[in-house]
Structure formats: structure tokens, C-alpha cells
Amino acid sequence: MNTPHTTAEFTHVDAITGAGEYxxxxxxxxxxxxxxxxxxxxxxxxxxxxxxxxxxxxxPVLPYERRLELLAKAADLFENxxxxxxxxxxxxxxxSRCAGVPRAIAHASVAAIARTLRALPDTLAQxxxxxxxxxxxxxxxxxxxxxxxRRGKTLAVHASGNTPGVHSLWPSALALGYAVAVRxxxxxxxxxxxxxRAFREAGLAEQVALLPTGHDVADALIEQADRALVYGGQAxxxxxxxNPAVLTQGPGRSKTLVTDDVDWREHLDxxxxxxAGLGGAACTCTTAVLVEGxxxxxxxxxxxxAERLAAxxxxxxxxxxxxxxxxxxxxxxxxxxxxxxGHGPAELVEVVRPGTAVLRPVVRVAPDARAPVLGVxxxxxxxxxxxxDRAEGIGPLxxxxxxxxxxxxxxxxxxxxxxxxxxNVYIGAHTTTWMKPGVPHDGxxxxxxxxxKGVIR
Amino acid sequence: xxxAAAHDWSIxxxxxxxxxVTDTDAYVRPLMQWHFGPETGSPFWLDRRSRLDFDPxxxxxxxxxxxxxxxxxxxFRDVSAEELVPRGLGDAKIAAIFESGGTTxxxxxxxxxxxxxxxxxxxxxxKAASGLGGSGINLxxxxxxxxxxxxxxxxxxxxxxxxxxxxxxxxxRWVKKLIERGRADELGAYVDHxxxxxxxxxxTQDIGMIQTIPVLLTKIxxxxxxxxxxxxxxxxxxxxxxHMDPDTRAILREEVFPGIPIVGxxxxxxxxxxxxxxxxxxPSGLATFxxxxxxxxxxxxxxxxxxxxxxxxxxxxxxxxxxxxxxxPNNLERDTAVRTPAEDGHIGDAVADVAPVQTFDGSAxxxxxx
Numbered sequence: 001m002n003t004p005h006t007t008a009e010f011t012h013v014d015a016i017t018g019a020g021e022y023x024x025x026x027x028x029x030x031x032x033x034x035x036x037x038x039x040x041x042x043x044x045x046x047x048x049x050x051x052x053x054x055x056x057x058x059x060p061v062l063p064y065e066r067r068l069e070l071l072a073k074a075a076d077l078f079e080n081x082x083x084x085x086x087x088x089x090x091x092x093x094x095x096s097r098c099a100g101v102p103r104a105i106a107h108a109s110v111a112a113i114a115r116t117l118r119a120l121p122d123t124l125a126q127x128x129x130x131x132x133x134x135x136x137x138x139x140x141x142x143x144x145x146x147x148x149x150r151r152g153k154t155l156a157v158h159a160s161g162n163t164p165g166v167h168s169l170w171p172s173a174l175a176l177g178y179a180v181a182v183r184x185x186x187x188x189x190x191x192x193x194x195x196x197r198a199f200r201e202a203g204l205a206e207q208v209a210l211l212p213t214g215h216d217v218a219d220a221l222i223e224q225a226d227r228a229l230v231y232g233g234q235a236x237x238x239x240x241x242x243n244p245a246v247l248t249q250g251p252g253r254s255k256t257l258v259t260d261d262v263d264w265r266e267h268l269d270x271x272x273x274x275x276a277g278l279g280g281a282a283c284t285c286t287t288a289v290l291v292e293g294x295x296x297x298x299x300x301x302x303x304x305x306a307e308r309l310a311a312x313x314x315x316x317x318x319x320x321x322x323x324x325x326x327x328x329x330x331x332x333x334x335x336x337x338x339x340x341x342g343h344g345p346a347e348l349v350e351v352v353r354p355g356t357a358v359l360r361p362v363v364r365v366a367p368d369a370r371a372p373v374l375g376v377x378x379x380x381x382x383x384x385x386x387x388x389d390r391a392e393g394i395g396p397l398x399x400x401x402x403x404x405x406x407x408x409x410x411x412x413x414x415x416x417x418x419x420x421x422x423x424n425v426y427i428g429a430h431t432t433t434w435m436k437p438g439v440p441h442d443g444x445x446x447x448x449x450x451x452x453k454g455v456i457r
Numbered sequence: 458x459x460x461a462a463a464h465d466w467s468i469x470x471x472x473x474x475x476x477x478v479t480d481t482d483a484y485v486r487p488l489m490q491w492h493f494g495p496e497t498g499s500p501f502w503l504d505r506r507s508r509l510d511f512d513p514x515x516x517x518x519x520x521x522x523x524x525x526x527x528x529x530x531x532x533f534r535d536v537s538a539e540e541l542v543p544r545g546l547g548d549a550k551i552a553a554i555f556e557s558g559g560t561t562x563x564x565x566x567x568x569x570x571x572x573x574x575x576x577x578x579x580x581x582x583x584k585a586a587s588g589l590g591g592s593g594i595n596l597x598x599x600x601x602x603x604x605x606x607x608x609x610x611x612x613x614x615x616x617x618x619x620x621x622x623x624x625x626x627x628x629x630r631w632v633k634k635l636i637e638r639g640r641a642d643e644l645g646a647y648v649d650h651x652x653x654x655x656x657x658x659x660x661t662q663d664i665g666m667i668q669t670i671p672v673l674l675t676k677i678x679x680x681x682x683x684x685x686x687x688x689x690x691x692x693x694x695x696x697x698x699x700h701m702d703p704d705t706r707a708i709l710r711e712e713v714f715p716g717i718p719i720v721g722x723x724x725x726x727x728x729x730x731x732x733x734x735x736x737x738x739x740p741s742g743l744a745t746f747x748x749x750x751x752x753x754x755x756x757x758x759x760x761x762x763x764x765x766x767x768x769x770x771x772x773x774x775x776x777x778x779x780x781x782x783x784x785x786p787n788n789l790e791r792d793t794a795v796r797t798p799a800e801d802g803h804i805g806d807a808v809a810d811v812a813p814v815q816t817f818d819g820s821a822x823x824x825x826x827x
Contacts, residue, residue, distance in 0.1 A: 025703040025742065045705040050679045051712070 011039030011094070013189040016196050017052045018059065018206040024048070026204050026214065026391035028186055033100045034355030041186050043214040049181075052209050053224035056154045056179035059206040064134045067175050067204075074118035074171075074195075074202035079110060083197040084098040091194055095105040099188035101163055102317030102354070105279055109164035112435075113195070116168040119437035127444045132452050152226020152245075154179050158218060159192055160231035161185030162281045162379060166249075167195055170229055172445050174199065174207060181209040183221055212251050222246060226291045227449055247448040252283030252379045254403035254432040259390060259407035260292040264301050267406050270434055272308040274404065274431040275362060279319035280381035284402050284441075288374040290388035295367070298387040299341070302365045306343035309361040311383060318358040319380060323349070326357035329378060333362055334423045336373055340364035340384065369396035393418055401442060464490055466545070469781040472576065478751045478808055481804050482519040485779070489513045492784045497545030500785060501536055506604040520754075520804050521775060526786040530727060533565035533785075534628075541568045543781060556604035557726045558629045559789050562773050564604070565725050577730040578613055580749050585720055587666075587693050594665025595620040599655050599673050600625045600698065608659045608696060611668050623662055625654045627670065629698075631673075632794065652676045652683075659686045663676050666693045671701040678713045687714060697722035697731060700792075700812045703743050721746070728753045728778045735807070743810040745797050751781045754805030757796035760789065760814075765806075771795050774808055 011030060015022040025337060030039035046053075062070070078087060078263055092110065096103040116123075128134070132146040141147070155178045157170045166230040173180050196210040211221060222228045229245040230236055239251035256271050258264045266269075274286035291301045321329070330348040343363045351357045359380040366373050369386040374396070376384070389398065394415050397403050404426040405413050416425045423442045426434060435441060468484050469491060478484050493506050493513050506513065511525045524722045538554050541698050550571040556564040582590065596615040602608030602624060615622035620772045635644040645788055651673055658664065667687070669677075677683045687694075694717055701721065710719050723746040724731030732746035748755055757772040758765055766772035778785040793809035 025707070042703075045702050045708070047678055047705045047708050047713075051708070054681070074460075158681050 006427075008282065013039070013041045013210075013212055014185065015044045015048065015052070015212060016200070016208075016210040018055050018209070019052075023049065024212075029215070030098065030186065032356075033320050033325075034353065035322065038098070041184070041189055041212045043174045044211060044217070045213075046217050049211055049213060049217060049220045050224055051293055052181060053221075056181060056209060059153075059179040060154075061177045062204075064206075065179070068124075070199075070202045070204055070265055071117050071120055071171065071175055073196040074204070075114040075430045077201050078117070078195055078198035080167055080366065081198070081201070083194050083201070086194075091190060093206065094190050095162060095164060095188055098190070099161055101188070101281075101318030102279060102319065106164055106352075109168070112165055113168045113171075113191075116437050117171055120172060122170070123438040124175060124446070126438050127446045129452055133455075136434075136457070141455050141457045142265065144454065146452040147455040148450055149226070149453045150177055151449055152178070154181065154225045154227070154447065156180075156221035156225030156228040157182040157192075158181065158221065158228070158230040158232070159185050160249075161187030161189070161276055164191040165278070165282065166189045166231060169249075169441065169445055171194055171199075173229075174204060174428055174445060176449055178227075179207045179209075181211045181221060181225065183211050183213055183218060186212075191247070194374075203245055228447070229448070247445075249283070249442065251375075251400060252285070253287050253375050253377055254284050254402040255374075255387065255397055255400050256286045256404045256432060257287045257380050257397060257406065258289065258291050258301075259405070259409055259412065261408045262406055264291060264406075265304065267404040268304055268308045270406075270429045270431055273314045275305075275383045276309055276312045276316065276381040277431060277433045279317075279379075280361070281319050282378045282433060283377070284383070284435070286383060286404070287377045288384045288386065290369050290386055290396060292390060295387050298365050298385050302343045302363050302385040305383070305385070306361070306363040309363060309383075310344065310419060313361055313381070320352060320356050320358055321380075323351055323355050323357040326359055329359060333378070333382065336376055337362075337364050339371070340366050340373060344413060368400050375399070381413065384417075402426065404430050406430045463492075466491060466781070470622060477802050479802060481751050484751055485520055485523065485817060487520060488779055489517045490785070491545055491781050492543065494553070497543055499530075499543045499784075500540040501602070504540075511731060513728075520751075523779070523786045528788050530785070530788045531562070533567065534563045536566070538568060540567060541783070542565075543783075545781065549782075553606075553609050554604070555606045555609075555726045555729070558605065559633065564630075564711075565726065567729055567783065569606070569729055570782045573780060574613075577664050577748075577749055577752075578610070581615060581722075581731060581733050582714075584747070585722075585736075587718070589666065589693060590617050591619045592665070593619045594692065595663055595713075596666045596668060597623045597625075597655070597658055597662075597664045599625040599627060599651060599667070599669040601629050603628075605629070606724060606729070606731075607668070610724075610731070611753065614668065615667075618666065618752075620665065623658050623664065625651055625658070627651060627673075628705070631753075648672060648676060652680070656680070656683055657684075659683060659690070664690050666695070667691055668695045668697075670698045671696055671705070672699065674709065674719075675705060678709060684713060687717070690693070691717055692760070693717065694719045695722060696720075697724055700742070702812075703741075703810055706744060707742060722809065724792065725776060727785050727790070728776050729780075729783060731780070732808070741795075743795060745807050746808040746811065747803070748805070749798055750799065750803035750805070753778050754799075754803070755794075755808050757806045757808060758789075758796055767797050768796050768798055771810075773814060774811070777805070 025431050026043040027040040029037045031037050092106050094108045110414045132148040133140050133150050155173045156303040160166050182192045194207050199208045231249045237248045240246035240248050326349045345360050349357050355386050366386040369388045374384045383453045398421045398423050402424040403422050413427045552569045552571040552574045552721045555567050561825045598611035600607045721734040721744045722731040730749050732748040735745040754777050756775040760773040771793050774790045774794050776788045776790050792811050793814050794811045797807040799807050
């Protein structure tokens with residue numbers, strides 16, 4: 001937290017659609033980690049949602065080039081303009097105070113969102129299938145060609161609130177010609193609110209909506225939309241597994257692997273940054289590190305990493321949580337870590353203000369690379385270490401959003417590339433949190449939203 | 458005390474629309490004599506008198522003293538209909554045996570006497586005067602029928618309108634079963650089935666008034682072609698039976714059906730009547746319901762202490778039906794509401810923004826569609 005907020009202003013997050021704004025009579029409180037109520041998030045009823053989607057489905061689809069122009073304009077507004085009566089500094093203060101996200105991380109996320117929006121012309125040019133056209137007047141259609149077509153008109157987004165960065169993905173749907181409705185999280189509704197405002201002011205008022213709802217109405221968005229993007233835990237992933245219209249962004253269970261043909265001592269900084277970067281809260285943060293060698297090697301690595309993480313934590317702002325949440329997480333760690341051995345401080349919770357706490361990094365060694373605890377992902381720097389042997393195969397690395405393989409073994413890296421349950425593979429000394437516009441994060445979103453149609457004219 | 462002829466029962470027959478019962482305590486005392494006198498009381502209450510730890514004949518002297526009664530509502534699930542007839546009513550005509558929806562367990566049964574039914578409907582008709590009485594317009598009732606009170610109420614509503622009654626049957630108990638079994642898909646299909654039937658009548662018949670339940674009204678509002686039909690034909694919409702949240706209510710009134718009165722009723726078989734939505738909008742925009750005082754009255758209490766919550770606060774509703782036709786006192790209902798001052802001269806509370814509690818008596822409450 002930088003400067004304390006001097007105004008006692010009550011903050012409202014209300015619904016926004018092409019028809020205007022709506023402050024619902026039903027709302028849930030917006031609170032700081034210590035429980036202080038600073039505002040309210042409207043909870044619109046099902047009927048409001050269905051009416052909003054009826055409007056979105058009628059929104060005109062602007063020409064491709066025009067959409068990209070408007071999104072670039074929105075990027076400038078998002079990054080610089082006074083929106084919702086707030087400068088970007090005021091907005092960042094609100095995000096960091098409310099969600100407990102360090103201001104530096106929030107600021108970096110905002111820059112990343114704006115950069116992603118500006119890069120859309122190049123990104124989409126890479127994403128589009130090589131043979132496809134985007135315009136009915138394209139001369140290639142005379143000989144017949146693929147046309148890049150939307151699978152629907154509307155996209156619903158159930159956002160999460162761990163960092164503003166989750167909102168860098170869905171705006172590309174606007175570039176693809178979708179109309180988009182976002183249900184913000186109550187922990188951090190300010191980024192989607194600011195983005196929706198920026199898109200409106202840029203000229204996409206009819207194509208975008210903010211629909212805050214209670215849990216009982218949340219499914220109405222998915223039911224009404226043609227496609228959906230949903231963030232959540234394993235339960236959410238399981239709930240929508242059979243629904244092809246829903247793309248889930250679940251736990252990342254991202255992992256780092258160090259084989260014995262490299263010296264792990266040279267990569268401690270990279271691995272510490274993978275574990276604790278972005279506050280340790282992102283799905284790309286490393287959850288488990290597999291170290292090739294015996295138990296003693298894993299233990300030596302863990303001791304060194306714990307030391308490096310303590311230094312990292314001292315230099316970087318950490319995610320602040322309600323004290324009660326922090327204590328629950330600490331208890332949870334104690335329960336699930338029964339069969340592991342620990343490094344680092346015994347007391348995990350550090351109270352930074354009354355009612356507000358941070359969690360100290362957790363480094364624990366599991367007996368082997370197949371221990372289920374390696375899949376436990378928590379929203380703070382918490383990493384499980386296990387000894388590994390390349391002869392065991394890539395099984396322990398399956399089911400990961402990102403695998404960073406610090407190895408010289410190209411053949412092993414190829415096996416990771418060939419494994420369908422691993423989304424991203426970074427070979428060499430890269431953090432698992434590495435990202436770049438144009439490089440897919442969990443596939444391209446356009447794979448979910450678009451298809452190709454054969455056309456000749 | 459046992460000589461029925463020695464009592465003056467006339468106060469029990471006062472028509473409050475003609476003459477206000479200002480001394481409600483003077484009403485309660487003969488009421489106790491009626492229900493607990495061997496010649497006038499029902500077998501149900503006469504049998505229970507000895508099991509009460511107070512004597513209603515001597516200890517209940519005021520409306521407040523009715524709070525002495527334990528909540529015997531669960532006994533209405535098993536009691537035979539005959540046992541509920543107050544002997545003093547002689548062979549008064551029974552209009553129907555109505556049942557609760559079974560939201561909090563097996564259904565409860567109550568007797569609707571013809572005299573009480575017409576008296577309460579006359580009151581409700583004046584209280585929420587539509588100006589459509591005798592106009593000959595047709596009523597579309599998409600409500601439960603069968604053992605539920607609303608089905609028969611709509612028969613009489615359509616008589617008062619002087620038109621024909623079209624009906625779609627809604628089975629709220631089956632809906633609750635589907636919800637409890639987690640069959641959201643089947644529930645959705647059932648509701649769509651109800652809306653399709655409604656659509657057919659709206660499209661082909663001359664419908665001037667709709668009596669329905671919130672979920673169907675919302676679904677009608679989601680279909681543009683039905684919205685057009687309602688706007689072009691319907692002069693009044695009445696709803697009841699389940700919670701309607703204030704935002705949905707506002708959107709329906711202001712955006713979907715502007716200019717068409719949308720009037721709520723909050724009924725319960727345990728009060729053998731429907732509390733009617735107040736005409737004057739509260740500053741909060743919440744629907745406020747007044748029961749037929751003094752025969753029916755509400756209290757809004759903290760369920761933990763049983764004490765009234767402050768006006769403007771939410772509490773659980775305690776319902777009371779105290780007529781010569783039935784005594785159903787001190788019944789803690791499944792619903793919560795915002796406590797609101799009753800109208801002048803009325804006892805108890807008015808209730809605003811009625812909503813179901815999540816659990817009741819240890820079991821989860823399934824509100825369903827009714």
C-alpha cells in the first residue's frame with residue numbers, strides 16, 4: 001500500500017451494458033482484506049442477464065480493421081485515462097488495497113494488458129490459419145479459400161480476481177468480432193470495470209457488458225452465451241468438462257524440472273522467481289520442482305531454494321490476504337504436508353496489519369515425484385520438491401499448464417512437447433511465468449472461438 | 458363457560474371493511490371461548506387444550522398472549538379433516554380442503570369454509586381493486602391447481618371478472634423433487650413446457666389478465682414474442698407463490714411491461730388467505746404486503762430469540778390465522794421479510810421483500826416455483 005486513501009468514498013461496481021448502467025438493489029460488500037467495507041458490487045438478477053445477452057447478440061459486428069483500431073484506442077484509455085472518476089494511480093491503489101495484490105504486480109499487469117491489446121493485429125495475424133481469409137471481398141475466395149468464422153456471437157467470461165493479468169485474454173474476443181459479457185470477481189472487480197469502460201469510450205459500447213451477479217445467477221451467463229471462458233478451481237473444471245462451449249482456466253499446476261546434466265545451483269534465481277513471481281498467486285507460478293537425483297539431492301536443492309525464496313520475499317512485495325484466510329491456508333498446508341519434510345520458517349503467517357497477513361514461502365520435500373501433494377496449488381509461494389529420474393518417464397509432469405525443463409536433453413524435451421496434457425513447454429532457464437503476446441498461454445483463445453469454413457464466390 | 462348461548466359471538470363476524478376492530482383484545486377473548494368451548498371448538502383444539510401448559514380460556518386475554526401457543530403446525534400434516542371443524546359452525550359449507558406445497562416436509566391440510574373464503578376474497582378485491590371487475594375479460598391462470606389454494610382463488614377471480622378462465626397446471630411438488638435431486642435439466646425442460654403452453658394460449662386467446670408465478674413471468678419476459686403479446690392484450694398481471702427479488706420486479710415493471718400493473722400476493726395455506734401488495738410504493742421500492750387484519754396477522758422476529766426485529770430489518774415471519782373458522786396461531790413460517798409498520802389500526806406487522814430462508818427446522822428449504 002502506498003498512500004492511504006483519503007476519501008471516505010463508497011465504491012460501487014454496477015452493471016454496464018449497451019443500454020447504460022444499472023445499480024441493483026441486491027449487492028454484496030466490497031471489502032479490504034481486514035474486512036473493512038469500502039463499497040458494494042451490484043448483483044443483477046437473471047432477467048437482467050438474459051436481456052443483456054439479447055442486446056449483445058444484436059450488436060453490430062464492425063469490420064475487422066475497425067475493431068483492431070478501437071481496441072488500440074481502448075488500450076490507451078485503459079492505461080492513461082480517468083475512468084470511473086479515477087486516474088490509473090487511483091485505480092491501482094484500489095486494486096492493491098482490495099485484492100491485496102502488490103501495486104508493482106498490478107501495475108505490470110495493466111501494462112501487459114495494454115501491450116496485449118496493441119499487439120492484437122500481429123497476434124491475430126499469427127493465430128489465423130494460413131489458408132484463411134477474414135473478409136468476404138478477399139480475392140482469394142474466387143479460387144475458394146477458408147474463411148475464419150466465429151463459432152457464435154457472444155462470449156461470457158467468469159473472471160477470477162487473483163491478478164489483473166487474467167483480463168489480458170478475453171479482450172481478443174472483441175477483436176474477433178464477438179460481443180463479450182464479463183462477470184467480475186468480488187475480490188477485484190475494478191480491472192474488468194475499467195476495461196469495459198475503456199472499450200465503451202473507444203466505441204464498442206454495444207459489444208461489451210459488465211454483469212456482476214450472485215453465484216445463483218452466474219450460470220445464467222454461460223447458459224445465455226454462445227461460448228464461455230471460466231476461471232476457477234478443479235471443481236469448476238470438472239463442472240464444465242462435458243460442455244464444449246465452455247473453456248475453463250483451472251489450476252495451472254505448473255512445474256519446473258532440472259535434469260542432472262545441468263547444475264541446479266546456477267538456476268536458483270530463475271526457479272525462485274517462478275515460485276514467487278506475481279506474488280506466487282498466478283496459475284503459471286511453479287507449484288512443484290522435480291530435481292533429478294536422489295533424496296539427498298532434492299533435500300540440498302530445497303534448502304538452497306528456501307534460502308533464495310526468503311531473500312526474494314524480503315525484496316518483493318507480497319500478496320496480502322485476510323488474516324483468517326491466511327491462517328486457514330497455513331492449517332491446510334500443515335495437514336497436506338504431513339508426509340513431507342520442510343525447509344524455511346515454521347510459522348507461516350506474518351500479520352502485517354491488524355486483520356491482514358502475508359504467508360511466508362513454503363518449501364517442502366515429497367518422498368517421490370508421484371506424491372499427490374505435488375499437484376496442490378496455493379495462492380502464495382508454496383513449492384513442493386521431489387527427487388526425479390528421467391527413466392521414470394514424463395508421467396509426473398503431465399497435467400501441467402507450464403513445464404519449464406532446465407535440461408540439455410532435447411529428446412526428453414520433445415516428449416514434453418508431445419504430451420497433450422502439458423499446455424506450454426519452456427526449455428532451458430526460463431521462468432514458468434514467462435509470457436509474450438502472440439505466444440499461446442493455454443492454446444490460443446481463437447481455437448475456442450473460431451473455426452474455418454470453406455468458401456468460394 | 459361451557460354454555461355457548463351465554464356468549465356473544467358477534468364480534469367474530471365483524472366485516473373489517475365495514476367496521477374496524479379497534480379493540481383486538483376484545484376480539485381475542487371470545488375467540489378463545491369459541492375454539493376451546495366444548496360446544497363450539499373443533500375436536501383438534503379441544504383435544505389439545507389439556508396438553509397446553511396454559512389455559513387459553515383464562516390465560517389468553519390479548520393478542521400478545523397468543524404467543525403462549527406452541528407452534529403446532531406440524532400436526533396439520535396428520536390430522537383428519539373432520540377434526541378441524543369447529544362444532545360451533547354447525548354444517549357450514551366447506552369450499553375446499555387446501556394443502557401446503559410441502560416445502561418444509563409433507564403437506565399440511567386446512568379447511569376452507571365458504572363463508573371465510575368469500576369474506577376474504579371480498580376484502581382482497583377491494584384492497585387491490587383492479588377496476589376490471591365485471592368487465593368480462595378473460596383470465597389466464599398459470600398457477601398450481603389441485604390441492605393448492607391459488608387454483609380455486611383463480612376460479613373465483615374469473616367469476617368476479619365475468620370472463621372465462623384459461624389454465625395451465627403447475628405441479629410445485631414435482632418441481633421441488635427435481636431440485637432436490639439436482640435435475641436442473643429436467644426442471645428447465647418442465648418450466649419451458651409450462652411457458653410453451655402459456656405461449657399457445659396467449660397467442661390464440663383474448664387474455665386480459667394473467668395470474669402467475671415469478672419464474673413463469675420471468676420466462677415470459679425473456680421471450681420477445683410473448684412480451685409483445687402481453688403488451689398488446691394484458692391489462693393486469695398478478696403474481697404470487699414464490700419470492701420475486703426487487704431487481705426483477707423493478708425490471709418487469711419499468712422495462713418489460715411498463716404501464717401494466719403488476720401486483721403481488723403473498724399467500725399461505727396456513728393463513729387461509731393471501732396478503733395483498735400495498736399500492737403505495739415504499740421509498741425502497743420493495744413490495745410490501747398487508748394481511749387481512751385482524752383475522753390474519755404477521756410478526757417479523759429474530760428466529761433465535763423470538764423477539765421482533767426493528768422496523769426495516771429482516772426477520773423471520775410468524776403467521777397467525779385467528780377466525781372462528783380456524784385457529785392457526787404463532788406459526789414460524791419458512792420465509793423472511795423486512796419488518797414494516799402495519800396500516801393504521803391493524804395488528805402485527807406488514808412484510809416487505811419476502812424471501813425464503815435457506816434452512817428450516819434443520820432441513821434445507823427448496824423453494825421451487827411455488
